[in-house]
Amino acid sequence: MSETKSLQEAFQEAPVKLAGHGPRNAAVLQAAFAAVDSGMESDMYGAGAVIEDFQEEMAELLGTEAAVFFPSGTMAQQIALRIWSDRMNLQAVAYHPLCHLEIHEQDGLKELHHLKPLLLADEERLITLEDVKSIAEPIACLLLELPQREIGGQLPEYAELEAIAAYCRVQNIRLHLDGARLLEVLPYYGKTAAEVCSLFDSVYISVYKGIGGIAGAVLAGGRDFTEEAKIWKRRHGGDLISLYPYIIPARYYYRQRAEKMGLYYEQAKDLAAMFNGCHKVSTLPEAPVSNMFHVYFGVDRERLEPLLVRFYEETGVGLTARLKERSGGRCSYEVSIGDLYGTLSQAEIQAAFRRLDELMRQIG
Amino acid sequence: MSETKSLQEAFQEAPVKLAGHGPRNAAVLQAAFAAVDSGMESDMYGAGAVIEDFQEEMAELLGTEAAVFFPSGTMAQQIALRIWSDRMNLQAVAYHPLCHLEIHEQDGLKELHHLKPLLLADEERLITLEDVKSIAEPIACLLLELPQREIGGQLPEYAELEAIAAYCRVQNIRLHLDGARLLEVLPYYGKTAAEVCSLFDSVYISVYKGIGGIAGAVLAGGRDFTEEAKIWKRRHGGDLISLYPYIIPARYYYRQRAEKMGLYYEQAKDLAAMFNGCHKVSTLPEAPVSNMFHVYFGVDRERLEPLLVRFYEETGVGLTARLKERSGGRCSYEVSIGDLYGTLSQAEIQAAFRRLDELMRQIG
Numbered sequence: 001m002s003e004t005k006s007l008q009e010a011f012q013e014a015p016v017k018l019a020g021h022g023p024r025n026a027a028v029l030q031a032a033f034a035a036v037d038s039g040m041e042s043d044m045y046g047a048g049a050v051i052e053d054f055q056e057e058m059a060e061l062l063g064t065e066a067a068v069f070f071p072s073g074t075m076a077q078q079i080a081l082r083i084w085s086d087r088m089n090l091q092a093v094a095y096h097p098l099c100h101l102e103i104h105e106q107d108g109l110k111e112l113h114h115l116k117p118l119l120l121a122d123e124e125r126l127i128t129l130e131d132v133k134s135i136a137e138p139i140a141c142l143l144l145e146l147p148q149r150e151i152g153g154q155l156p157e158y159a160e161l162e163a164i165a166a167y168c169r170v171q172n173i174r175l176h177l178d179g180a181r182l183l184e185v186l187p188y189y190g191k192t193a194a195e196v197c198s199l200f201d202s203v204y205i206s207v208y209k210g211i212g213g214i215a216g217a218v219l220a221g222g223r224d225f226t227e228e229a230k231i232w233k234r235r236h237g238g239d240l241i242s243l244y245p246y247i248i249p250a251r252y253y254y255r256q257r258a259e260k261m262g263l264y265y266e267q268a269k270d271l272a273a274m275f276n277g278c279h280k281v282s283t284l285p286e287a288p289v290s291n292m293f294h295v296y297f298g299v300d301r302e303r304l305e306p307l308l309v310r311f312y313e314e315t316g317v318g319l320t321a322r323l324k325e326r327s328g329g330r331c332s333y334e335v336s337i338g339d340l341y342g343t344l345s346q347a348e349i350q351a352a353f354r355r356l357d358e359l360m361r362q363i364g
Numbered sequence: 365m366s367e368t369k370s371l372q373e374a375f376q377e378a379p380v381k382l383a384g385h386g387p388r389n390a391a392v393l394q395a396a397f398a399a400v401d402s403g404m405e406s407d408m409y410g411a412g413a414v415i416e417d418f419q420e421e422m423a424e425l426l427g428t429e430a431a432v433f434f435p436s437g438t439m440a441q442q443i444a445l446r447i448w449s450d451r452m453n454l455q456a457v458a459y460h461p462l463c464h465l466e467i468h469e470q471d472g473l474k475e476l477h478h479l480k481p482l483l484l485a486d487e488e489r490l491i492t493l494e495d496v497k498s499i500a501e502p503i504a505c506l507l508l509e510l511p512q513r514e515i516g517g518q519l520p521e522y523a524e525l526e527a528i529a530a531y532c533r534v535q536n537i538r539l540h541l542d543g544a545r546l547l548e549v550l551p552y553y554g555k556t557a558a559e560v561c562s563l564f565d566s567v568y569i570s571v572y573k574g575i576g577g578i579a580g581a582v583l584a585g586g587r588d589f590t591e592e593a594k595i596w597k598r599r600h601g602g603d604l605i606s607l608y609p610y611i612i613p614a615r616y617y618y619r620q621r622a623e624k625m626g627l628y629y630e631q632a633k634d635l636a637a638m639f640n641g642c643h644k645v646s647t648l649p650e651a652p653v654s655n656m657f658h659v660y661f662g663v664d665r666e667r668l669e670p671l672l673v674r675f676y677e678e679t680g681v682g683l684t685a686r687l688k689e690r691s692g693g694r695c696s697y698e699v700s701i702g703d704l705y706g707t708l709s710q711a712e713i714q715a716a717f718r719r720l721d722e723l724m725r726q727i728g
Contacts, residue, residue: 027402029393029609038391042578071435075601108599112476208605214406215604235472236600237439240579241572245393245609 007321010309014318016348018271021212021257021338029214032249042242046230050244054251058218062203063194067220068229069247071238073180073206074105076219079232080202081141082113083225084174088140094118095143096127098150100178112236126154129163132173142168145178146196147185152284152294152334158189165199175199180206180217184290187262201225207250210264210291211257212338216246257339264291264337271337274353279360284332291337295319299363300329307359315352317344371685374673378682380712382635385576385621385702393578396613406606410594414608418615422582426567427558431584432593433611435602437544437570438469440583443596444566445505446477447589448538452504458482459507460491462514464542476600490518493527496537506532509542510560511549516648516658516698522553529563539563544570544581548654551626565589571614574628574655575621576702580610621703628655628701635701638717643724648696655701659683663727664693671723679716 011017022028043051051069059067070076078101081093095101097119101109109115118139120131126148144164147153156164168175177200182193189196197203202221207213219229233239268288275281280298297304301323312318320333375381386392407415415433423431434440442465445457457473459465461483465473473479482503484495490512508528511517520528532539541564546557553560561567566585571577583593597603632652639645644662661668665687676682684697 023403024406024408024606025402026397026400026404026406026608026612028406029612030397030402033390033394033397036390038389038394039387040390042388042390042392044388070601072601072604074598074603078601105601106595106598108601111599214609215606231470234438234470235475237434237436237442237469237472237602238600239438240436242388242579244390245578245613248390249609 005309007305007308007323010312011318011321014312015316016344017318017340018344018349019319019335019337020340022340024214028212029245029249032252035252036248040244042244043247045239045241046233050247054247055218057251058205059220061193062197062205062218062220063192064197064203064220065223066226067218068226068233069243069250070217070219070233071215071240071243071246073100073178073204073217074108075233075236075238076204076217076229077101077143077176077178078105078109078113079229079236080176080204080219080221081109081115081143082232083228084141084176084201085113085115088172088174090138090140092116092118092137092139093141093143094120094132094135094139096121096145096148097123098148099143099145100149100180101143103150124151126151126156127164128156129160129167132164132167139173141174141176143176143178145180147181147290147292149181149292153181153288153290153292154285155185155188155289158191161199174201176201177203179203181209181290181292183258183261184210184264184292187265188289207246207254209336210261210338211250212253213250214246216243216250260339261291263342265289267291267341268293268335268337271335271341271349274349278353278357280363281356281360292335294332294334296326296330296332297323297360298328298330299360301325301331303363304331307363311352311356311359315355317348317352369673371669371672371687374676375682375685378676379680380708381682381704382708382713383699383701384704386704388578392576393609393613396616399616400612404608406608407611409603409605410597414611418611419582421615422569423584425557426561426569426582426584427556428561428567428584429587430590431582432590432597433607433614434581434583434597435579435604435607435610437464437542437568437581438472439597439600439602440568440581440593441465441507441540441542442469442473442477443593443600444540444568444583444585445473445479445507446596447592448505448540448565449477449479452536452538454502454504456480456482456501456503457505457507458484458496458499458503460485460509460512461487462512463507463509464513464544465507467514488515490515490520491528492520493524493531496528496531503537505538505540507540507542509544511545511654511656513545513656517545517652517654517656518649519549519552519653522555525563538565540565541567543567545573545654545656547622547625548574548628548656551629552653571610571618573700574625574702575614576617577614578610580607580614624703625655627706629653631655631705632657632699632701635699635705635713638713642717642721644727645720645724656699658696658698660690660694660696661687661724662692662694663724665689665695667727668695671727675716675720675723679719681712681716
């Protein structure tokens with residue numbers, strides 16, 4: 001029976017999941033809305049207490065003059081780069097080859113804004129100061145993603161980040177932070193959000209990664225920047241009559257989880273060590289620097305999927321619904337630690353990993 | 365005391381409002397979310413039952429092959445025009461001078477898509493077949509808005525609409541329907557949504573006008589069109605991980621109100637007649653053709669505002685929070701009939717209008 005069951009089915013049926021905050025279902029919304037007064041008024045096209053108060057709270061968190069709530073990070077970041085491009089009168093911007101704008105947005109930056117990205121570093125590693133110094137033409141803006149999600153959530157050392165920021169300032173290059181998971185890296189850096197953001201000219205954070213809201217993003221910077229961003233938000237079709245269906249959950253889950261990022265980070269390190277203790281299993285990075293990392297199995301998908309289905313069925317622990325095929329006959333998936341991990345006992349987790357190690361050894 | 369009270373304050377304090385469905389507050393969402401099972405799964409980047417089922421239901425309503433849920437009409441309509449422009453290899457499109465894309469979107473169509481709108485007719489009247497025939501250059505697409513909101517929600521006669529559609533077909537001009545308020549005009553036309561939409565190549569409807577959802581739009585047409593629209597939706601930053609906070613209320617209030625459009629239309633005609641019976645008050649159109657119309661007062665704002673504040677305080681009936689200044693020392697505001705109107709007794713309404721007439725006569 002388990003031979004024909006797909007990994008996704010087996011994952012869904014597994015009573016326990018190791019990562020995440022739990023299912024994205026109506027209950028997530030219902031809980032957030034049950035916590036507000038029914039008379040609380042909607043925002044109206046960017047105005048009103050519900051959006052303005054949250055924007056102020058986020059600006060304070062990030063240490064910027066102002067912040068704007070967006071329906072998506074895709075919209076917020078294209079707009080940030082467009083504003084810097086217009087101000088510098090340069091169409092070239094620079095980012096990592098696995099930047100969200102390059103691989104997940106159907107080339108919106110190019111098709112809508114006609115910007116020309118230079119790709120720095122390569123798909124296997126972070127952007128370094130040397131990469132930035134090697135840029136041979138004038139650029140308006142450099143985008144850095146902290147942590148760099150598509151390579152397991154790696155981070156530059158803080159001194160390197162400071163050096164890049166200092167170099168950009170001297171070279172008159174605007175520095176934008178893709179901080180989708182900014183809060184998640186603060187425990188590793190031992191910095192406040194405002195300290196990290198002070199190195200950047202503009203910042204985007206997501207409200208549904210570690211925070212676990214429904215959708216939405218915050219774009220922050222100087223007030224002239226955010227006011228211009230609001231005009232572009234209208235142009236993109238993102239200045240909705242009402243964004244409170246996203247803002248209320250963002251605020252609700254931010255209050256619950258902002259302080260837990262240190263816990264998630266510690267749990268991620270523990271969990272990565274257990275994966276690394278299994279035969280032919282490793283993590284990237286080996287020691288996580290946030291709540292996230294990638295798990296690599298040195299086995300091809302054809303052999304790995306039935307093994308994982310069996311593992312989910314035997315232990316009741318689901319790891320992932322999908323595997324990504326990688327070079328060298330390997331597979332990987334992404335882990336982001338959330339509230340679920342803390343609901344498991346160490347004994348359960350250790351028993352599961354003993355079984356994973358056994359199954360991986362059987363496969364050879 | 366009432367001298368210093370603003371129109372907006374007086375309106376907010378008025379216990380009864382004549383138009384609309386009621387306040388846009390958290391209760392609107394709480395009611396919609398309470399009606400779904402807490403285990404109902406979120407949509408994920410456009411996939412999943414919650415979004416796919418609603419899109420199918422809307423495609424069936426509109427008689428099109430397919431439909432796509434968008435966070436906003438702004439996004440949906442720019443994308444529709446862009447697709448037709450690309451396919452026809454023409455940057456020119458045509459629409460009314462008071463089209464939403466021309467006056468409410470910070471020129472997104474021009475700034476993001478580089479399209480060149482020709483403005484047909486003028487700000488006082490509808491686009492006619494003669495206007496369309498007078499277009500002197502090739503255009504990709506003509507956008508018609510039914511009803512034309514900014515002139516009180518006027519409509520062409522159905523035969524004129526059919527003639528325009530036939531002309532566009534012959535001339536190889538794509539015809540796009542801005543049907544933000546399409547459901548609201550069906551009782552006047554005596555047609556189904558699918559019948560009206562059959563005249564068009566693509567259609568947008570809003571889920572928060574007469575339907576009274578939170579925000580969001582549906583873009584419908586052939587499947588090749590909607591599949592291309594999904595790519596542009598991703599580019600615009602509108603392909604959110606989760607749109608269910610808008611889809612659930614859209615479906616919930618659609619079920620409650622789709623059948624009430626005829627009632628709203630009848631009520632709008634009654635109400636307009638009462639306004640037209642008051643001294644120096646008139647409506648545009650004189651006889652509404654949907655649930656909406658504009659009310660014109662032949663008095664300047666300086667004299668009208670204190671009069672309306674007094675009217676709200678004396679009768680308890682609020683008309684509007686804001687007035688628009690018009691040529692010839694007049695003021696106007698927009699009425700959209702919704703559920704609130706039916707909660708008032710005819711006696712209450714008639715007493716209020718007797719008082720409005722008296723106050724307008726006192727002013728001279």
